[in-house]
Amino acid sequence: MKFQRKLAAAAVLSALSTLSHAQSAPQGTDAAIPKVVVTATPFRAAEGDQILTPAKILSGDELRDKVGGSLGETLSQELGVSASGFGPGASRPIIRGLEGSRVKMLENGMAVSDVSGLSNDHAVAAEGAVARQIEILRGPAALLYGSGAIGGLVNVVNERIPTHLEQKPVGQAEVRYGTVDDSRNASGSIDAAAGAIGFHVDGNIRRAHDYKIPGPRALGDDSSPRGRLSDSFTRQETGGAGASLIGDWGHVGASFSLLDSLYGIPSGEGARIDQSQTRYDIDSLVNTPFDGVESFKFKLGYTDYQHTELDAANEPEVKFTNRSLESRWELAHKPLAGWHGTLGMQTENTHFAALSEHEDHTTVPATHSTSVAGFLVEERDFGKLRMNAGVRLESVKRRPSGMQKRDFDLASYSIGGMYPVLPGYSAGMTLSVAQRAPATEELYSEGPHHATETFDIGNPDFKKETSHNIELTVQKTTGLVRWKANLFENKVKDFVFGHITGVLVEEEGEELRERIFEQADARIRGAEAEIGYNQLGQGLSLRAFADTSRGKLERGDSLPLQPAKRVGFDLGYRKGPLRTGMSLMRAMEQDRLASVEETATPAYTQLGANLSYTQKYRSHDLTWFLLAKNLLDEDIRLSTSLLKDVSPLPGRNFVFGVRTRF
Template identity: 65%
Template structure:
């Protein structure tokens, strides 16, 4: 514990020590152009006020876009975001990796696509891939604060929003787009993706697509920790085969826009467990969206969205025969009305509905993992903001009614309340402090209530509890940041007290496929207990987006404990990291190193701590103008040290390390 505090204190003090140096640099008459002149304002679309990224102290945010997104893009959303502040990732091979935000995962972190729920089943289990593709994304947004609660009880820990702009909101004066091809050595991976945008009259058009083929990836050491007989070389069943395409169009006029889109995804990937399972995933999605400017007197705009998702995946055994089939059909609507300032308050209120049919049924005539269950929710939300002298106040609330109706009976309904209040104080030019309090409730997910069957991909027999109470989270967060100049920094400290926290407890009993004593599956019983999650983050950047040299250092830590004693399962390791970059004209290069400490804070049923590791990555690119095209040639290097990386947030950490050293060669064309 003393070492932990020393690490955290050092990170925050290192950030705060730049206060005097940065202030002097800002005042120097011969200094380089201020960062305010070179840093673009990146709008966070999932924020109700559509504020810029640097103004997100009340709703901490990170936006990945442009070169930074392309450099960090991986085969999954979790891999792409795994080195962001406060974000780690689960790891179930290359095909399935989901973001974990501040130690919270699964149903507490909501996945959005263009502000609407992805509606897959990735929140149920770590072996289920997120059905949203980052390769064609315009930007990826991370929210970890009160505004995230406006998207439902599933955002109690935060949200990730993949913005691909399939429904265009503006008319392009000419045809624009980009195409990219890349090859990775560690898995002989081939990836091609592209987007295209144009307009015919007042109709805006969009198309995108992604194709990925990757074989089993190479690992640095042996598959199983300390077992030279377990095999080495390539990790069996870590391949991916993904296809994704989308089309969209909208009518755009001075009054606003209205449009629709359709997309289809197929994804076949391996699960590198001892059972050798595979998952065959399919999803078709339809969306409608529109915005009307100044719809009524006193109102700024009216925005509506509707989406329908038809999702299915089959878990395949060694003979490629389906064992369990997961289905989720979901229809979601959302209406938002933003008003003009009233007594200094400006804000947005709206309603949201969702109707889903979810099931996880045996394909072999055995027990069903989760019975067919209809879930409905209706919610109203409000968020307001006001400047009171130099202090900006923010307040928001959400009321939601959720009902679960399984075919087996035992219907449950939950009335949920969420609220937040915060204040932002710019105590001097370029420096701000913020304090937020939030309260959120979450209804137990369908699988947490009604599971009672085998889940072969995780080798568990899952048992839910239909009598579970709703979770209730009380969060307090203090933030400090420097928002101007070449040197910028931020530091956050938070405490999240969760009553009736739901988690899966692996008891140690072994069962067969019918739930009787056997030796095939581990018994996993969902349980409830009070828990507390504490953590801190600090980050310092220099000239993050400007020409010349740039740099970044960061550290983050979180602790999740049961109040009765013991740790929560799959807790992330403490991390520190540093990177340096250089960009000038057509050349761009960078080097980053992340060090994760060993993690021995184990839940009662976890047996193996994870060792520390160092992950060294690099990138270099050169852009050439060829007619109307910008051609960028790039090389990415991942895990240059070929370190054996086993992450504490992975259920398969003992038998499935991350990939070894890899070089990615690619070319990207923009026009």
């Protein structure tokens, strides 16, 4: 399906034509620092107030500085988050060493419903360039959104369906250019109102050529090609519009969005993916519908997604399709016997297939999956101790064409508490049990996947995964100096993973590596720490962080594609219209190899910088900015990437641009 370019272009041009005053920078005091609400939690608490879900919110200037061509790139330097690194077009977040279907991707609290969880070469069908904020949730409360969220979730909030009326048109617009890949990006969004009806329009256009690399393409091979990394280009267009009726009683609205993308897979075989998605959403909220109830929410989303894997001659090889209908009901009740909570139900109905263009094999047969889940989350204070408890019961059915049917009954629950040991300081602990049904491709794969150069074989007899999690947290959330530290351990029974056997399968004249999905017990342990000084205030700001995780099978092997240990530092300065900063991250050598991995990932140092200046132009403000990435021009390989041996990250890159918020 061809994308209608006029929608995205209109959003950008309209935003640029209505520039107004930008918001001033917050001051470095508790009273002036705004609390950004985490929309994907049942209590809509602020970052740092979470018990069941340690959270991070990217918004404002911080988000604009970090936004990249993919969600993985945008979030790759956040605490506990790394990226899959399957080229710039398909980099997906990895949370605490867990990836794929164990990390759920949301847009405005509803599943993105793409197929990015199936394989690292599949891009996430959500755009960060037009996001108001991006939320990272790690921990058991993420299970409220599905059993696939054992690792956590990422929620992209673009507020495409307005929830409040604007007094005048507001929004944002930005254009930028990058030197390493000759990239051009234009994005914008507008919110306005007419009477009791709110409107929203947004759009994004991105063009990027193959990017420059700092050394030889192949790791340790000086004779391999240099210059630009072939098939690292991206082309993407997105656009959306929404409207809602808003009053004191609440709101009801709908939205429509389109995505069209073509990007390369730098595997050396000339693969590329042609991706498109059409999405429809309905969102409603009724305040105090009856006594004892604070609010009732209803959401409905339908997604029609497809992508085709193309070879070097642009001939189709495998076509992936996914049509999904999701509904969600939430009832927030007023305090009852001291407990305040949310009761809800979620349903999902999907039709998925991955069909080879050749008659010999069906990569994944057409499969109809349904799930019905009920959940309850409650919160209560016992003196100074704040407790949360949650439970989710879910039934999942998989009905493939011509293969074994499977049913899974899942039960996930958690309990956590946070205690203020001193004013501004708190300590907490969370215990949880989470269950996940094996994904469709893990059960029924039986064919070639050319983009990953594998021949995948699933197992329809797999059991459900069961994860037992414990997490300890200490934090300081007030004052100019704030910090937090987390320790966690996940023990997973019947963990599903892909085992590359070393056997080569001949397929249409191409040799593919045999990948068999297997189950074994696993354990993931890790630690994270972060400290910041004056992060949002005027003057000098500092941040330091470190994280590590280790995933092992109980039989002794390391889990594949595990993230490296990292330590990072940020230094910033704000004064009036000037804002500048630099960041330094050191990733250690990753030599904890799975049985199928042959090479260790070298250590690297990643240095970046930013500079921006806001100037008055007639009746509005313009912010000019310069971003520098990989200033040391290092040969960076990601241990979490299947392509690390043949696909380094981009070399030195300077990004120039201008933006406005109005």
